[in-house]
Amino acid sequence: MGGSPILRLIAQRVAMGILLLFAVSALIFAGTQILPGDVAASILGQSATPTALANLRQELGLNDPAYVRYFRWLGGILTGDLGTALTTRQDIATTLGPRLWNTLFLAFWTAVVAIPLAILLGLLAVRYRNGPIDKAISGFALASTSLPEFFIGYLLIFFFAVKLQWFPSISTVYDGMPFLEKLQAIVLPGTALLLVVLAHMMRMTRAAILNVMQSAYVETAELKGLSQLNIIRKHAFPNAIAPIVNVVMLNLAFLVVGVVVVEVIFVYPGMGQYLVDHVAKRDVPVVQAVGLIFAAVYISLNIVADIASILANPRLRHPR
Amino acid sequence: MSGTAHHVDTPPRPKPEDLLLEIRNLKIEARVYPPGETPRDVTIVDGVSLTLARGKVLGLIGESGAGKSTIGLSAMAYGRGGVRITGGEVILNGRDILKTGKDGVRKLRGAEVCYVAQSAAAAFNPAHRLMDQVVEAAILHGSATRAEAEKRAKHLFRKLSLPNPDTIGDRYPHQVSGGQLQRVMTAMALCSEPDLIVFDEPTTALDVTTQIDVLAAIKDAIRDTGVAALYITHDLAVVAQVSDEIMVLRHGKLVEWGGTRQIIKEPRQEYTNALVSVHHIEHEEHAPTANPILSARNITAAYGGGPVKVLKNVSVDIFPGQTLAVVGESGSGKSTLARAITGLLPPEEGSVAFNGRTLSKALKDRTRDDLRELQMIYQMADVAMNPRQTVGTIIGRPLEFYFGMKGRERDKRVAELLDKIEMGKGFIDRYPAELSGGQKQRVCIARALAAKPKLIICDEVTSALDPLVAHGILELLLGLQKDENVAYLFITHDLATVKSIADSIAVMYRGEVVRYGPKSKVLSPPFDAYTDLLLSSVPEMELGWLEKAIKGRRMESAGN
Incomplete structure (x- = not known):
């Protein structure tokens, strides 16, 4: 093995991620096989004749052994074919596309506000540690994490949609909707998500920097006479990047994967809504596809966090 | 010496135009949190006064807890941790810096006064290049533009005889050696052209062969730039080489203050006298006997099966009731030899015979008796003990584990062991946090003795202790050896310790034993180049020793 050690480490992380993704795909497939209930029965309903059921099973390929179905499914995914929804008979990839896009849109704008805000609050908390500002920030953060997101969601709807009527209570977005209207539509669900992730990131930023302090x-x-803010910015923060990036990535993953409840509350047409609808209908291919996408997001963000930690380490960036 | 105030002769006061720093009646307190008690304030520095003229060097010397670093940092109006300056004046360049407020203090730190820390490896930010850190204060305080400051820094790198002075600033802290880093830190302090530098044990963490070069570099830099310095150290022989005056401190109070020659040649206080003359224990060497208790043969070892061998074909014998001292600089493989013998690092080649049987290479394959008869004591006594266990539990554990002792029988034996280490059974319910450094190490010795070992490996057991305390530990170890006929493998980098305790000596260098034999032979000429360097690098309490030693040596030290 030659080349720079840093490239080798990164290549290792990426390879591990891909391997992990395959393992997860097998788990998802196995998990959905164990689920009780019969897809054919749930499609045709209680009154279906045994012949009709047998025919449908044949047609859907449900009679093949599990590993054959797994590799058929995997092969499809690798060529961009996520399969067909059993209940609606629609191509999953085409239905999922815009919804994934919507979820990413919500996650992206929430992250754009949340990450800088969390880091800034964390820095301020360190600068004024143990003073009233630190305590206020910590108290607010603790309160917002303690509240479950559905509760925050309904509070936001009550005050800002019902009482003040600043924002819509239902966050409908559609193709061709003007950008600013779209932004306005996601303010409330975005705020709910922000309050969930903000505290965690801010507290970790504070702890990581305090540790370095x-x-x-x-x-x-x-002893060189630097001001507190410069000490934190120039000397503490660069050495706290690795743990901060880690927690940021974890929360980014939550923004994509953990949005289910918030999307349902605000009737936001994203992945979470889609998943919940189809879990209720036992639409296994959809559940598998969404599960795999969530896993892919989670794993790739973790790889990014790992790589960022590697890059943040001067010992690895500049070997002896 | 009694605690009552005594009259202290002070050197003549500098002329007013020469006076740089004057500290008057300094009082410094800190809040301590003893386990199980309410926090209380203790006085760390009590009524210390001093004056320092421009361009002069004052050495502050004392054991740990003497308050020397605290006094040094007060010259920068800085209190470490919970330390507060509660009384007195610190007058620098004609004004009391304790009254200048936060902004005033920030303006003088890094401009008028700079600091050189004990561990440069920890004091440099790992995320930034050296040059950015060296010029930071000069640029911040506007004493130079970036280009000027970098030029100045390169000039200083050259003066401190750093290799590649024009490019070393582009490197990161982890890319240069400890001795070089310490010199870069000195350059960093000099770069702002301050009036005063506080050197806080700048060579203590270095190998003795590296220390001598860094010391010489610091001394030259001080002389050539005309900066004044407070030089803090616990090593009187070191401070004698660089200081004009020496101030001896104990328990936060001034003991004696005078010219360097007077302090080391004619100390007036009993305590100073004890410091000056501490080093020697007469130890009669024993001749090797027929059967060694431990015999390591042709040991070769590497970490993680890597290509770099940390031990190369090492063979040593230890005889019953005798001491083999293993000396060498850091990285020479001393501690690795201990790890290979204990089985923590199974050697790739070679064998270890112990008490007539061949030991399994790996720890997990050894019998309980193998483990019992071969005990170990570590450098850091605090981390070698569970802070949540009492002294009784700590010493009692091997008694239960190896001998199945319980209840009263066990307690009786614990009390005996506490007597042996001269502490007494009053300590049985104490926690490690309530003990002093020397007492902690004694408890570790008792724990090792509890197993009735044939051999104890002592890994730098006195290195973290003050000289007088270390002296007591060495005497204890020698006494125990006589009583219990236990053998020691004594790992150390300190040659004075070696002379006090060893029967035979192995000098290690880069994983090999370069010189081995009875103490008297190893320490008599003719020497090989490395042993010569090692011996000549040990600071001696003699004026002008440094220059003589540098001139007389045959081999460059690795720190260069």
Whole structure:
């Protein structure tokens, strides 16, 4: 093995991620096989004749052994074919596309606000540690994490949609909707998500930087006469990046994967809604496809976090 | 010496125009949190006064807890951790810096006064290049533009005889050695052209062979730039090489203050006298006997099966009731040898015979008796003990584990062991946090003794202790050896310790034993180049030793 050690480490992480994704795909497939209930029966209803059921099973390929079906499914995914929804007989990829896009839209704009805000609040909390500002920030953050997201969601609807009527209570978005209207539609679900992820990121930022503030090189900076804010910005923050990126990525993943409840509350046409609808109908191919996409998002964001930690380490970036 | 105030002779006061720093009646307190008690304030520095003229070097010396670092940092109006300056004045360049407020303090730190820390490896930010850190203060305080500051830094790198002075600033802290880093830190302090530098044990963490070069570089830099310095150290021999005056401190109070020659040649206080003359224990060497208790043969070892061998074909014998001292600089493989013998790092080649039987290479394959008869004591006594267990539990554990002792029988034996280490059974219910550094190490010794071992491996057991305390530990170990006929494998980098305790010596260098034999032979000429360097690098309490030693050596040290 040659090349720079950093490239090798990154290649290792990516390879591990791909391997993990395959393992997850097998798990998802196995999991949906164990689920009770029969797809054919649920499509045709209680009154279906045994012949009709047998025919449908044949048609759907449900009689083949599990591993054959797994590789058929996997092969389809690798060529961009996520299969057909059993209940609606629609191509999953085409239905899923816009919904994935909507979920990413919501996640992206929430992240754009939440990440800088969380890091800024974390920095402020460190700068004024143990003072009233720190306590206020921590108290607010703790309160917002303690409240479940559906409760926050309904509070937001009650105040800002019903009482003040600033924003719609139902976050409908559609193709061709003007950008600003779209943004307005996602303000409330975005805020609900923001309040869930903000506290975690902010507290981790605070803890990571405070941890670095104990180091001797921070004392060196202090004895050079640097101001507190410069010490935090120049000397503490660069060494706290790895843990901060980790928690940011974890929360980004939550923004995509954990939106189910918030999307349902605000009737937002994203992946979460879609998943919940089809779980109720036992539409296994859809559940599998959505599960796999969630897993892919989760794993790739974790790889990004790993790579960022590697890149943030000067010992790896500049070997001896 | 009694605790009552005594009259202290002070050197003549500098002329007013020469006066740089004056500290008057300094009082510094800190809040401590003893386990199980309410927090209380303790006085760390009590009524210390000093004056320092421009361009002069004052050495502050004392054991840990003497308040020397705290006094040094007060010259920057800085209190580490919960330390507060509660009384007195610190007058720098004609004004009391304790009264200048936050902004005033920020303006003088890194401009008028700079700091050189003990561990440069920890004091440099790993995320930034050296040059960015070296010039930071000069640029911040507007004493130079970036280009000027970098030029100045390169000049200083050259003066401190750093390799590649024009490019070393592009490197990151982890890319240069510890000795080089310490010199870069000195350059960093000098780069703002301050009036005063506080050197806080700048060579203590270095190997003795590296220390001598760094010391010489610091001394030259101080002389050539005309900066004044407070030089803090616990090593009187070191401070004698660089200081004009020396101030001896104990328990936060001034003991004696005078010219360097007076302090080391004619100390007036009993405590100073004890410091000056501490080093020697006469130890009569024993001749090897017929059967070694432990015999390591042709040991070769590597970490993680890698191509770099940390031990190369090492063979040593240890005889019953005797001490083999293993000396060498950091990275020479001393501790790795201990790990190979204990089975923590199974050697790739070679064998270890112990008490007539061949030991399994790996720890997990060894019998309980193998484990019992071969005990270990570590450098850091605090981390080698569970802070949540009492002294009684800590010492009692091997008694239960190896001998199945319980209840009163066990307690009786614990009390005996506490007597042996000269602590007494009053300590049985204490927690490690309530003990001093020396007492902690004694408890670790008792724990090792509890197993009735044939051999104890002592890995730098006195290195973290103050000289007088270390002296007590060495005497204890020698006494126990006589009583219990236990053998020691004594790992150390300190040659004075070696002379006090060893019967035979192995000098290690880069994973090999370069010199091995009875103490008297190893320490008598003719020497090989490395042993010569090692011996000549040990600071001696003698004026002008540094220059003589540098001139006389035959081999460059690795720190260069």
